[in-house]
Amino acid sequence: MNVGLVGVTGYSGSVLYELLLHHPEVDSVNLYGHSQTETKSLESVLPQLRRRANILPYDPADIMKNNQMVFFATSAGVTTELAQSFIDKDFPVIDLAGDFRLKSRDVYKKWYKKDAPEMKYLEKSHYGLADFTSSKGATYVSNPGCYATATILALAPLVKNHLIDPTSIVVDAKSGTSGAGKKLSELTHFSQTNENLQLYKVNQHQHIPEIVQQLKIWDEDIPYIQFTTTLLPLTRGIMASCYIKAKPEITEEDVRKSFNQTYSADTFVNATEGVFPTLKQVVGTNFCDIGYQLNPVTHQIVIVSVIDNLLKGAAGQAIQNFNQMFDYEPGLGLDLIPTLP
Numbered sequence: 001m002n003v004g005l006v007g008v009t010g011y012s013g014s015v016l017y018e019l020l021l022h023h024p025e026v027d028s029v030n031l032y033g034h035s036q037t038e039t040k041s042l043e044s045v046l047p048q049l050r051r052r053a054n055i056l057p058y059d060p061a062d063i064m065k066n067n068q069m070v071f072f073a074t075s076a077g078v079t080t081e082l083a084q085s086f087i088d089k090d091f092p093v094i095d096l097a098g099d100f101r102l103k104s105r106d107v108y109k110k111w112y113k114k115d116a117p118e119m120k121y122l123e124k125s126h127y128g129l130a131d132f133t134s135s136k137g138a139t140y141v142s143n144p145g146c147y148a149t150a151t152i153l154a155l156a157p158l159v160k161n162h163l164i165d166p167t168s169i170v171v172d173a174k175s176g177t178s179g180a181g182k183k184l185s186e187l188t189h190f191s192q193t194n195e196n197l198q199l200y201k202v203n204q205h206q207h208i209p210e211i212v213q214q215l216k217i218w219d220e221d222i223p224y225i226q227f228t229t230t231l232l233p234l235t236r237g238i239m240a241s242c243y244i245k246a247k248p249e250i251t252e253e254d255v256r257k258s259f260n261q262t263y264s265a266d267t268f269v270n271a272t273e274g275v276f277p278t279l280k281q282v283v284g285t286n287f288c289d290i291g292y293q294l295n296p297v298t299h300q301i302v303i304v305s306v307i308d309n310l311l312k313g314a315a316g317q318a319i320q321n322f323n324q325m326f327d328y329e330p331g332l333g334l335d336l337i338p339t340l341p
């Protein structure tokens with residue numbers, strides 16, 4: 001099939017382009033930019049890809065005519081406007097941005113400081129948490145956020161099985177700088193990030209409502225989470241360390257069972273008791289590796305999950321959703337090994 005991609009010049013867009021070029025069901029990837037008139041050669045903006053291709057003018061009618069679906073890997077707020085013509089025609093879209101993830105317009109405005117898409121468009125969006133929902137039959141798939149993916153996958157077994165005190169969830173999440181995209185900022189400036197650790201958006205991170213929205217679907221008693229984000233002096237990778245109070249009667253066996261039942265058949269999520277994962281074992285792949293342990297002294301459960309923010313946290317999960325949407329094998333195009341050594 002032919003697929004369209006808007007945003008190839010961004011970090012997640014370029015990673016997605018590479019995955020699509022190697023996807024066995026994709027015949028051609030057509031690239032689209034901002035301009036409505038100008039065609040640019042890909043080599044002129046991303047010579048390191050060593051590919052002859054053009055970035056075509058942005059024209060929704062042309063995109064729908066020449067492709068069976070389109071991916072948007074554009075900055076926050078862009079698809080709120082650009083997606084409308086596709087949704088009006090029920091043309092399949094997978095959107096990597098946060099615009100359509102939150103079901104409440106007020107909550108979106110509060111956390112993203114932007115106006116949300118109109119309700120009639122928002123209602124068509126399916127939140128594509130690929131390891132728990134299926135995008136089959138959906139026309140607008142909103143791909144989850146990177147921190148949200150790492151955190152929700154870590155918490156899912158305990159929350160779904162009601163094993164924890166719902167007010168006790170504390171998450172200390174850390175990300176490499178590519179999570180911030182390619183634009184320059186003081187926070188991600190080399191001299192500021194290198195050999196440094198910086199907390200940012202404390203209690204204000206836009207993934208807090210996204211995580212709570214999903215956890216509430218599994219346990220409506222979860223009122224909030226305590227969530228902090230730290231910038232790591234690395235390019236890729238997210239580690240989310242979660243600390244939660246187990247309900248008094250919960251045993252190690254209950255915790256183990258919940259993780260085994262949830263993930264034993266999952267292609268991309270691996271959970272192991274007492275073995276805590278490192279970033280390097282997942283960077284370059286679509287895996288989420290999780291380690292967990294109930295501390296018998298404090299009765300706290302510690303869970304650590306790691307992902308590659310640009311793969312499982314963005315382009316890789318988008319391919320999982322693409323495979324579901326078109327009924328392809330779940331792992332198609334995602335046979336990746338970590339960057340070694």
Ligand SMILES: NC(=O)C1=CN([C@@H]2O[C@H](COP(=O)(O)OP(=O)(O)OC[C@H]3O[C@@H](n4cnc5c(N)ncnc54)[C@H](OP(=O)(O)O)[C@@H]3O)[C@@H](O)[C@H]2O)C=CC1
Pocket residue numbers: 006007008009010011012013033034058073074075076078096097098144145146178179180181182183309310313314
């Ligand atoms: N980086 C990450 O780890 C993750 C990112 N995301 C989300 O994915 C999206 C892309 O992120 P990321 O790759 O980091 O961002 P980047 O800032 O690296 O890239 C943004 C891309 O969007 C394009 N763009 C911006 N405005 C428009 C427009 N009006 N029309 C067409 N194209 C436009 C840019 O084009 P140009 O180069 O011409 O400016 C660029 O290609 C964001 O919404 C982000 O929140 C989600 C999960 C993880």
Ligand SMILES: CC(=O)N[C@@H](CCC(=O)OP(=O)(O)O)C(=O)O
Pocket residue numbers: 076096097098144145146147175176177178179180181206207229231
């Ligand atoms: C390191 C870094 O800055 N990471 C970004 C990742 C969020 C992101 O990509 O968010 P949306 O998809 O929800 O817009 C952040 O913390 O905001």
